[in-house]
Amino acid sequence: KAGVTQTPRYLIKTRGQQVTLSCSPISGHRSVSWYQQTPGQGLQFLFEYFSETQRNKGNFPGRFSGRQFSNSRSEMNVSTLELGDSALYLCASSLEAGANQPQHFGDGTRLSIL
Amino acid sequence: AQKITQTQPGMFVQEKEAVTLDCTYDTSDPSYGLFWYKQPSSGEMIFLIYQGSYDQQNATEGRYSLNFQKARKSANLVISASQLGDSAMYFCAIHERGTYKYIFGTGTRLKVLA
Numbered sequence: 432k433a434g435v436t437q438t439p440r441y442l443i444k445t446r447g448q449q450v451t452l453s454c455s456p457i458s459g460h461r462s463v464s465w466y467q468q469t470p471g472q473g474l475q476f477l478f479e480y481f482s483e484t485q486r487n488k489g490n491f492p493g494r495f496s497g498r499q500f501s502n503s504r505s506e507m508n509v510s511t512l513e514l515g516d517s518a519l520y521l522c523a524s525s526l527e528a529g530a531n532q533p534q535h536f537g538d539g540t541r542l543s544i545l
Numbered sequence: 546a547q548k549i550t551q552t553q554p555g556m557f558v559q560e561k562e563a564v565t566l567d568c569t570y571d572t573s574d575p576s577y578g579l580f581w582y583k584q585p586s587s588g589e590m591i592f593l594i595y596q597g598s599y600d601q602q603n604a605t606e607g608r609y610s611l612n613f614q615k616a617r618k619s620a621n622l623v624i625s626a627s628q629l630g631d632s633a634m635y636f637c638a639i640h641e642r643g644t645y646k647y648i649f650g651t652g653t654r655l656k657v658l659a
Contacts, residue, residue, distance in 0.1 A: 464647060474636065474649040487646050519588060523647075531578050531597050532640070534647060536590035 433458065437522050437537035445545050449510040452540045456503050456524030463505040464534060465497060468519040477520075480505055481527075509542075517544045548572065549637050549650035556655050558627045565612070566622040566653045568637030576642040579620040581611065584634040584652070593635075596620055627657045 436455040444450050456463050464487075465477040476489040480499035497507040503524070509516055519541050523534035550569045558564040570579065581593040596604045596611045604611040612621040624631055637650040 462645075466649075473651045476646065476648065479645065479647075481645070487644070521590060523590070531595065533578075533580055533592040533595050534638075535592060536582075538589050541588075 435522055435524050435535055435537035437520075437540050439540060440538065441541050441543075443543045443545060444512050446512055446514060448512050449508065450512060450542065452507045452509075452520055452522075452542075454505045454507070454522030454524075454537060456505070456522075457535055460524035460526055460535070461503055462525045462527060462532075463499055463503060464523045464525075465505070465507050466521045466523065467491070468521055468539075469517075474521070477507065512544050514544050516542065518542060548648040549639055551637055551650035551653050553653045554651070556653055557658055558624075558655065559658050560629060561626055563623060563625045564627055564655065566624070566635050566637075566655065567619070568621055568650060569617075569619045570637075570639050571618060572639060572641055574641040574643045578640045578642075579611070579613070580638045580640065580647075581609070581620075581622045582636045582638065582649075583631075584636065586633070590636070594622065624655075629657050629659060631655060632657045 438453045462481045464479040467475045479487040483499045494510045499505045519539045521539045523536045525532040525534045577598045579596045583591045594606045594609045596613045603613050608625045610623045634652045634654050636652045640647045
C-alpha cells in the first residue's frame with residue numbers, strides 16, 4: 432500500500448511568488464492535514480480537509496489556502512511568499528478524523544524562499 | 546494552556562538502556578487519542594504508538610510502550626533497549642474527537658550513545 436506522497440520534495444522560490452504543494456493520501460484515507468515545521472516554531476497546524484471540506488484551520492494568514500479533491504488528493508497554496516515561509520511542509524492523512532486514527536505523514540516539501 | 550507539553554527538549558541515553566520521554570496534556574474532551582511520532586534527521590514523521598482515552602491497558606508496540614496515567618493527564622513514552630537508530634525527535638500529539646484537531650508538542654530530541 433503506497434504511503435502519503437508529497438510533491439515536490441524541494442522547492443526554491445523568491446519573495447512575492449506563489450507556490451502550490453501537492454499531497455496524495457494513502458488510498459482510502461479521507462482526512463488530509465497540513466503542517467508547517469520550522470526549527471523555531473515546531474510543528475504548526477495549517478488546516479485539515481475531510482471529504483473536500485475544510486474542517487479545521489490553524490492560525491495562519493489568508494495567504495495560506497488549500498483544497499481537497501473528490502479523490503482525497505489535496506493541494507496547498509501559498510501566495511505572496513515571504514522569507515518566513517521557508518519551512519518543511521508536511522501532509523498527513525488518516526482514514527477518518529476519529530480520535531483513534533493515527534495520522535500517516537508524507538516525506539514533506541522543503542520550501543526555501545530567497 | 547498548552548494542549549501538549551513535552552518538558553524535555555533533549556535527552557541522552559546509553560545504548561541498550563531504557564528511556565522515558567515525558568508528555569502531559571490538557572483537554573476537557575472525554576474522548577481523545579494520544580499518539581507518539583518519531584522524526585529522524587531525514588525528516589519523515591513515523592507513527593509509533595497510540596493510546597485511546599478509554600483504553601484500560603497501556604499500549605505497547607514492540608520496544609515502545611506508553612505509560613498512560615489518565616488522572617494525571619500524562620502519556621509518557623518508554624523505549625526499552627535503546628538502539629542507535631532511535632536517535633531522533635519524538636513528538637507527542639493529542640486528537641480530540643470533539644474538535645477533530647491534532648495538536649503536537651514541541652518535541653524531545655533523543656540521542657542514543659554507543
